[in-house]
Amino acid sequence: MSQAVIEARGLSKDYGNGRGCRGITLSVGTGEAFGFLGPNGAGKSTFVKMLVGLIQPTGGNAEIMGHAVGSLEARRHFGYLPELYRYQEWLSGEEVLELHAKLCGLDRHTAKKRIRELLDQVGIGLRGRDRVKHYSKGMQQRLGLACALLNDPQLVFLDEPSSALDPIGRMEVRKLLQQLRQQGKTIFLNSHLLEDVELLCDRVALLNNGNILHTGTVTEVLQEKTRWHLRVGGFTPFLLPWLEQMLGMPIGIAADIPAPNGDTVWLEAELTDDEQIGWLNNLIMEQGMTLYEVKKSQTRLDEWFMNALSGLSHRGERS
Numbered sequence: 441m442s443q444a445v446i447e448a449r450g451l452s453k454d455y456g457n458g459r460g461c462r463g464i465t466l467s468v469g470t471g472e473a474f475g476f477l478g479p480n481g482a483g484k485s486t487f488v489k490m491l492v493g494l495i496q497p498t499g500g501n502a503e504i505m506g507h508a509v510g511s512l513e514a515r516r517h518f519g520y521l522p523e524l525y526r527y528q529e530w531l532s533g534e535e536v537l538e539l540h541a542k543l544c545g546l547d548r549h550t551a552k553k554r555i556r557e558l559l560d561q562v563g564i565g566l567r568g569r570d571r572v573k574h575y576s577k578g579m580q581q582r583l584g585l586a587c588a589l590l591n592d593p594q595l596v597f598l599d600e601p602s603s604a605l606d607p608i609g610r611m612e613v614r615k616l617l618q619q620l621r622q623q624g625k626t627i628f629l630n631s632h633l634l635e636d637v638e639l640l641c642d643r644v645a646l647l648n649n650g651n652i653l654h655t656g657t658v659t660e661v662l663q664e665k666t667r668w669h670l671r672v673g674g675f676t677p678f679l680l681p682w683l684e685q686m687l688g689m690p691i692g693i694a695a696d697i698p699a700p701n702g703d704t705v706w707l708e709a710e711l712t713d714d715e716q717i718g719w720l721n722n723l724i725m726e727q728g729m730t731l732y733e734v735k736k737s738q739t740r741l742d743e744w745f746m747n748a749l750s751g752l753s754h755r756g757e758r759s
């Protein structure tokens with residue numbers, strides 16, 4: 441891995457009620473996009489708050505680009521979009537950014553140029569002149585993103601950056617994050633939007649009850665199997681064992697997907713190799729069945745997440 445931008449060793453926070461984070465050790469390299477995942481209450485925001493110096497760890501230590509977390513030197517290197525943001529509602533978006541630019545120590549000329557660029561980049565544009573109190577939640581989140589990027593930081597912590605955005609806004613943020621990656625920035629992303637994580641991140645960690653359950657590259661995590669769904673007509677159940685035998689792996693009826701009419705069913709198969717789908721198609725047609733649709737499962741990180749947590753208790757669960 442390239443030089444560590446984030447290095448945490450046994451970082452812990454006990455809020456005094458047994459909740460928080462326990463002994464988290466992880467390293468994030470230059471230019472990596474790292475997804476930090478976990479159910480509600482797992483401790484994701486707590487971990488980030490320790491890294492950005494908002495709360496004091498109760499154990500372990502961590503560095504940002506070689507500087508102890510909480511130090512001014514560490515803070516100079518990152519931008520941060522918190523999960524819960526609230527900006528001065530009596531100021532305009534532009535004025536909020538000017539304030540943050542002063543706090544970052546940007547000179548007036550650079551600040552002005554940067555603010556103009558960022559207002560466009562995050563999709564606020566001329567509405568930067570409106571007061572924050574007239575902004576929707578999504579607009580405030582866009583403003584938060586602009587604040588996090590103002591200082592052109594090497595590292596950005598984004599805690600649920602798209603939670604308030606509509607699908608168009610989400611897509612715009614996705615593009616913006618891709619651009620940051622192309623510029624070689626390091627991104628630490630807390631998100632429940634696993635599709636976004638899958639598209640953007642190189643590596644992920646899964647947290648539960650304050651502990652890391654898994655870390656791995658997205659490719660490793662998703663490598664296992666791909667699920668396919670095939671809608672066939674003229675199906676008779678006795679064909680299933682034959683198909684399984686020919687294919688050498690389980691195939692079943694997807695009970696959770698309604699077929700559009702009573703004459704067709706959805707079959708479900710987990711295949712390790714895309715070429716197997718062609719063979720499966722041939723087998724189906726050989727038996728006189730009709731193939732109407734074929735779909736490759738798109739939400740694979742979601743599945744991995746659900747499987748990894750299945751059977752485990754977690755703080756966000758309902759009683």
Ligand SMILES: Nc1ncnc2c1ncn2[C@@H]1O[C@H](COP(=O)(O)OP(=O)(O)OP(=O)(O)O)[C@@H](O)[C@H]1O
Nearest residue numbers: 455459460478479480481482483484485486487755
């Ligand atoms: N200041 C605090 N005092 C006491 N307990 C806290 C405090 N802040 C958070 N917690 C608890 O610590 C645990 C971790 O919270 P945290 O906000 O880090 O979780 P999270 O993974 O970010 O959750 P979400 O996905 O819902 O944002 C939760 O059980 C939470 O209730």
